[in-house]
Amino acid sequence: MSGKPAVAGPSPGLDVAVLYRQFGALVLRRARRLVGDADAEEIAHEVFLRALEHGDAFRGESSPSSWLYRVTTHLGLNRLRDARRRADLLERNGATVWDANDSGQRPEARAFLGQLWQTLDEELAMIGLLHYVDGMTTAEIGRVLGVSDRTIANRLRVLTEAARTAAGEGP
Amino acid sequence: MMASDSDLFDRSGHLLELTLDRYRFDPPEPALHAVVTAHLATCEPCRAALDALVLADAQVSLAPPARSAVVIALAAAAVKGDTLAPPKSSATRRKKQAWLGGGVVLALAALVLFATRPWQPADEVITLKGSPIDFEIHVHDGERSRPVLSGDVVHPGERMGFRVHVREAGYLAIFGRDDRGASYPCYPLADGDSPSGAPVAANLEAVALARTEAPLTLPVAMRFDDILGDEHITAVFCEAPFALGAEPIAMAAELAQGGCHVREVTLHKAPAGAGP
Numbered sequence A: 001m002s003g004k005p006a007v008a009g010p011s012p013g014l015d016v017a018v019l020y021r022q023f024g025a026l027v028l029r030r031a032r033r034l035v036g037d038a039d040a041e042e043i044a045h046e047v048f049l050r051a052l053e054h055g056d057a058f059r060g061e062s063s064p065s066s067w068l069y070r071v072t073t074h075l076g077l078n079r080l081r082d083a084r085r086r087a088d089l090l091e092r093n094g095a096t097v098w099d100a101n102d103s104g105q106r107p108e109a110r111a112f113l114g115q116l117w118q119t120l121d122e123e124l125a126m127i128g129l130l131h132y133v134d135g136m137t138t139a140e141i142g143r144v145l146g147v148s149d150r151t152i153a154n155r156l157r158v159l160t161e162a163a164r165t166a167a168g169e170g171p
Numbered sequence B: 001m002m003a004s005d006s007d008l009f010d011r012s013g014h015l016l017e018l019t020l021d022r023y024r025f026d027p028p029e030p031a032l033h034a035v036v037t038a039h040l041a042t043c044e045p046c047r048a049a050l051d052a053l054v055l056a057d058a059q060v061s062l063a064p065p066a067r068s069a070v071v072i073a074l075a076a077a078a079v080k081g082d083t084l085a086p087p088k089s090s091a092t093r094r095k096k097q098a099w100l101g102g103g104v105v106l107a108l109a110a111l112v113l114f115a116t117r118p119w120q121p122a123d124e125v126i127t128l129k130g131s132p133i134d135f136e137i138h139v140h141d142g143e144r145s146r147p148v149l150s151g152d153v154v155h156p157g158e159r160m161g162f163r164v165h166v167r168e169a170g171y172l173a174i175f176g177r178d179d180r181g182a183s184y185p186c187y188p189l190a191d192g193d194s195p196s197g198a199p200v201a202a203n204l205e206a207v208a209l210a211r212t213e214a215p216l217t218l219p220v221a222m223r224f225d226d227i228l229g230d231e232h233i234t235a236v237f238c239e240a241p242f243a244l245g246a247e248p249i250a251m252a253a254e255l256a257q258g259g260c261h262v263r264e265v266t267l268h269k270a271p272a273g274a275g276p
Helices: A016-035 A037-053 A055-060 A064-081 A083-093 A107-119 A122-133 A138-145 A149-166 B017-025 B030-042 B044-058 B068-078 B089-101 B105-115 B248-257
Strands: B133-140 B145-148 B159-166 B170-178 B183-187 B193-195 B207-209 B221-223 B229-238 B261-269
Touching (some): A016 A064, A016 B017, A037 A055, A064 A107, A064 A138, A064 B017, A107 A122, A107 A149, B044 B261, B159 B170, B170 B248, B248 B261
Antiparallel strands (some): B133 B159, B229 B261
C-alpha cells in the first residue's frame, strides 16, 4: 500500500486547527515514543506552540515534518533530563528507555541507550538518539539538525568513543 | 530540501520513519516522492511500516487545547524569533519568562489548563472526535455484560458484541486479529454468532448503516476461542461502500488514508479467573 493523502503544507496563516489536524498524529507519535503516554500530549502542545512562535520560518520550511520531528525530539529529551520524570520512566521501562534501531545491539549502542545519554550534552544526546534509536545515517542527522555531515561525523566519533568507554571496550 | 537519496533510508536500507512522514505530510517533493514510491514497490517491510503508521495515526486525535487559539495567538504575538533551530533550554526559559513577565496572564492561565490536562490514550476514547459513528465493544460473561476498552482482560468462552451510534449514514465492517496475525470477520457475519478465529472472508463487504437516533446493538456476537493472548478488534467506517480483502489491515490503513474512520481496540485474552 503506497497511497498518498492529498495534503498541503501549513496554511499561510498557520491556522491552529489545520496544523493540529495535519501534523498532530506525527508529533504525538514521536512524543509518545520518547517520553511515554503520560507526558506526550503536553510535549505535543508545546511543539505546536513553538511552530506558531516561529510562524514565518516554519511556513518557509520545505519539510515541516522534519522541523516538527526535530523540535519534538529536542523537547522530549529535555523532558527526560528532568530527574524525577526520568526516574519514573526508567521505573516503568527498565534501564533502557528506548529500543535500538540497531538490530545488532552493539555494546556501544546498549551503553548509550542505557545510561550514557543522560550524561551527554544536549546536542550529543540528540545525535545519539537519532543514530542509535532512529537508525539515521550521518547525512540524515545532518539534514534534520541543519548542520554539515562533517560536523555530525565528528560528533558521532566523540559519541562512539564515549559509548565504547562506557561499555568497557576502551576508546 | 533533499541532500541525497541515501538520507531517506536507515542504516539497514529501509525507509526512515521520518521519510515516510515527509512522504505523507509534507508539501510535495517530486524527487523524494519518486524515490519513496519506487522503494515501496519493492520493499515489503517498508510497506508494512507505512501501513502501521497510517493505522496508528488514524486512531490518534490530537486537538488544540481549550482556548488554545487565544493562548497561542497571544504567545505568538508576544514572542519574536524566527530561528528554526530548537532553542536551548535556558534560552527557552528566558524567552518564556519574558513573555510571561510581560503580563500575558491569560495565556499563562490557559497554558496551565492544557498543560496539566491528563492524557487519555486515543484508544480509550470510544467516541472519535468528529467521527460520524460511536463504537463500543461489550463482553458478556454468561451472567452480565460489560463495556471493554483497550487493555481490558477478556476470557475464552465470553461473547463479544458491538454497539454503534451512527450520526451520519455510512458503511461499517469490523474484523479482528490475534497474536498470530490471523484475521477473522466480526461484522458482518454470515450466521450472526461465530467463534473468533475463523479466517476473514475473502471479500468481507461493509454493511450500510442508516443514521440512528440512539445506540444500536449490531446483530452479531463473537465467542472468544481458547487461544490466549491479545485480540485486536478493528472497526472501519466509510461514507462509501467498501470491502476488506484478503489483507484487511493493509486495506484498513488505505481506507484511513482516504478519509475513513478506523478504530482499533486491543483486548487481552487470559484464562478464566484472571483479571476482571
